[in-house]
Amino acid sequence: MNITHNIRVIINGQTREISVAPNETLQDLLRYRLGLVGTKSGCETGDCGACTVIVDGKAVNSCLVLAVESNGSSVTTIEGISSNGELHPLQQAFIDHGAVQCGFCTPGMILAAKSLLDEDPNANEKDIRLALAGNLCRCTGYVSILKAVAAVGKTLRGGK
Amino acid sequence: MSLMEKLDGGVSLLAGGTDLLVAMKDGRLRHRTLVDIKHISNLGAMRPEDAGLCLGAAVNTRTIARSPLVKERFPLLSQALAVLGSMQIGNRATIGGNLANASPAADSAPALLALEASVKLVGPQGERLVPLENFFSGPGKTVLERELLTEIHVPSAPDQGRGVFYKLGPRGAPEDICIVSVAVFAVPDASKRIWTDVRIALGAVAPTPIRARNAEKALLGQLIEGRTVEDAARLAAEKDARPISDIRGSASYRRAMVKILVARALEQLSER
Numbered sequence: 001m002n003i004t005h006n007i008r009v010i011i012n013g014q015t016r017e018i019s020v021a022p023n024e025t026l027q028d029l030l031r032y033r034l035g036l037v038g039t040k041s042g043c044e045t046g047d048c049g050a051c052t053v054i055v056d057g058k059a060v061n062s063c064l065v066l067a068v069e070s071n072g073s074s075v076t077t078i079e080g081i082s083s084n085g086e087l088h089p090l091q092q093a094f095i096d097h098g099a100v101q102c103g104f105c106t107p108g109m110i111l112a113a114k115s116l117l118d119e120d121p122n123a124n125e126k127d128i129r130l131a132l133a134g135n136l137c138r139c140t141g142y143v144s145i146l147k148a149v150a151a152v153g154k155t156l157r158g159g160k
Numbered sequence: 161m162s163l164m165e166k167l168d169g170g171v172s173l174l175a176g177g178t179d180l181l182v183a184m185k186d187g188r189l190r191h192r193t194l195v196d197i198k199h200i201s202n203l204g205a206m207r208p209e210d211a212g213l214c215l216g217a218a219v220n221t222r223t224i225a226r227s228p229l230v231k232e233r234f235p236l237l238s239q240a241l242a243v244l245g246s247m248q249i250g251n252r253a254t255i256g257g258n259l260a261n262a263s264p265a266a267d268s269a270p271a272l273l274a275l276e277a278s279v280k281l282v283g284p285q286g287e288r289l290v291p292l293e294n295f296f297s298g299p300g301k302t303v304l305e306r307e308l309l310t311e312i313h314v315p316s317a318p319d320q321g322r323g324v325f326y327k328l329g330p331r332g333a334p335e336d337i338c339i340v341s342v343a344v345f346a347v348p349d350a351s352k353r354i355w356t357d358v359r360i361a362l363g364a365v366a367p368t369p370i371r372a373r374n375a376e377k378a379l380l381g382q383l384i385e386g387r388t389v390e391d392a393a394r395l396a397a398e399k400d401a402r403p404i405s406d407i408r409g410s411a412s413y414r415r416a417m418v419k420i421l422v423a424r425a426l427e428q429l430s431e432r
Contacts, residue, residue, distance in 0.1 A: 022194070023184070045182050046249055047335060058251040064181045065252070066174075069196065112247060133333045134246020 007071035011036075012080025020067040027051045027062035029070075030077060038078035038107045042136075049135030052108035053077050059115035061134075078107035081114065089152050090114055097148035101139035109135045113149040121156040128153070173197050173308065175218050176252040178245065179261045198254065203310060208233075211316030217256025217309045221268065222247065224255060234314060236323025236345055240271035243327050243334040250334075256309045259295065262302045262368070263337075269296075269369035270343035271325055273361035277314045283307035296368035318357065321347040324428050326421045327363075330408070338364050339409040340417045344425040348384060355379045355388070360422060365401040365414050372400035375422060384430045393423035 004019045011034065020029060030036040030053070039062055042050030046061040053062045054076040081088040090110045093099070100106050109132060116123050116131040123131070128149050137145065174180055174194045183189045197203060203218035208229060215224060224230055225241035244267040245253055258268045259279065269292070277292045283306055292312075295302055317323075323345040329336020341363035349356045358379045360372040375396035382388040396418050403414035 025181070044185060046178055046246075049246065049248060052248055059248050060251050061178075061248045064178050064249075066177065066181070066194075069174075069177070116247070130242075130334065131247045134248045134335055 005068045005071070007068055009070050009072070010074040012076060018067075022066070022068060024067045025063055026053070026055075026065040026067050026070050026075070029067040030062060030075075036077050036079050040104055040107060042104070042108075047134075047136070048105075049108045049112060049132075050105055052111045052135065054111050054115050057115065057118065059112045059131075076111070076114075078111060081110070088114070089155060090117075090149070093148040093152045094145070097144045097151065099140060099144040099148040101137075105135055105137040105139075109137065109145055113152070117149070117153055117156060121153060123153055125150060171195060173260075175254040175257040176220060178249050178253040179257065179263075197308065203256070206230075209313065213314040215255050215312040215314070217260075217311060218254045220251055221245070221253050221255055221258060222250030225250065234275060234317065234323075236325055236343060237268075237271045237275060237314065239323075240267055240325040240327075240341075240343060243325075244268060246333075246335050255312055259292070259312070260302060260304065260309050262296050262298075262300050264299055264366060264368055265338050265341065265364040266369060267327060267338065267341060267363070270341050270361035270363045271323070272312065272314065273369055273371055274323060274343040274345040274359040275314050275317060276359065277312055279309050280311040280313065281307040282310050289313070293371055298367050317345065318347045320350075321345055321357065322429055324425045326425060328417055328421065337408065340364050340403075340414050340421060342418065342421040342425055344422070344429060346379075346426070346429045353384060355382055355384055358392075358426075360392070360396060360400075360425075362396065362401060362418060362422075364408075365403040365418055367402070370400065372396040372422070374399040379426075386427075389423055389426040389430065392426060393419045396422040 003022055006019050008017050030039045040050035042048035044063050046064045051062040052059050056073050090113055112132055112135050170192055172192045172194050174196045175198045198218040203216045205216045206219050207214050221241045221244045225238050231238045258266050272292050278289050279295050281288050325343045327338045327341045329338050343361045345359045347357035358376050360375050362372055363369045375392040378392045378395050397415045401415055401418045403411040405411045
């Protein structure tokens with residue numbers, strides 16, 4: 001069976017027309033076909049959050065989305081959030097707060113945090129903890145990550 | 161529907177994919193045709209219905225949990241769906257999928273059972289409305305017969321009624337597959353002294369999510385007090401729950417936790 005589907009998807013602002021296999025996940029499309037390896041492959045079962053990307057404004061596990069399902073969608077990966085060589089505020093905050101150790105969870109953490117803050121700039125610590133509960137980190141102990149996200153939230157609210 | 165008749169066996173319906181893709185990856189599902197149903201019109205809509213609620217089967221669980229309408233009218237449902245899975249899972253997982261997948265541990269089931277929801281099933285022969293309590297027939301099994309679950313109807317709930325949901329899992333995080341879950345919806349009389357309507361639903365302690373009918377009977381018309389709460393919690397654990405031992409917990413631990421969580425829920429709902 002060599003059925004393929006032609007999809008049109010906007011990836012990091014760029015429209016792509018791609019032929020995908022019916023059982024190909026969005027994660028595999030991004031990593032192996034488009035070379036966007038900032039999206040990490042972890043548990044492959046939606047538990048670890050390392051493969052988190054943003055589809056139409058919502059954080060999802062790209063390992064549990066078929067590439068063909070993203071037809072007509074807009075996908076943002078970690079490679080797409082800096083602009084003109086400037087780091088995204090969350091990326092800068094992760095550096096400033098020492099929230100990156102081995103770095104494997106970082107892209108997923110940042111995209112989960114971005115989707116939360118885009119949705120609700122007033123997110124409090126409880127909201128942040130709940131939103132990041134699907135992203136596992138085995139190095140940092142999470143505290144520095146929570147601080148980094150909260151700091152960006154504070155900046156977005158004008159320092160209040 | 162005609163498509164479902166034509167394809168016959170070997171077809172899986174794909175909605176959010178959060179259960180289906182995991183099953184495909186670990187080989188439990190093979191050589192299947194997938195039909196993506198989440199863009200069928202109406203399946204993605206959520207609307208008030210009289211004083212109740214009609215949920216399209218393909219609405220994702222996080223959208224329902226965060227809906228101001230659901231928070232106001234059915235906080236019990238909102239509370240349960242908020243911890244159904246991580247944010248990423250909740251953004252994909254659909255309410256219909258969580259029910260049709262028929263896990264005994266499905267997080268949406270106890271709250272919907274306690275709210276006495278029904279599901280609309282549509283097939284080539286027509287459509288039928290089935291009380292959720294009669295929808296599950298075993299682990300991973302439902303009464304669906306080449307039908308599509310299209311809507312979940314939640315009837316209006318008495319104004320004085322209040323609900324609570326507890327999910328017990330190893331991490332205490334939304335991502336957990338629960339060891340035991342409990343949803344209770346209780347209505348006191350005007351004086352708040354007597355239970356006039358109590359619905360207790362349990363997850364992960366029987367082949368399907370269940371109503372704890374023995375415990376409910378013991379409360380009906382009784383005084384709201386410690387003794388009745390204790391009796392009901394004991395009945396829920398000993399007569400209603402029929403747990404097995406598995407990787408997540410032993411049968412005896414599950415019974416012990418049913419007793420504690422049912423009592424805790426009833427105590428919380430007894431506070432005036």
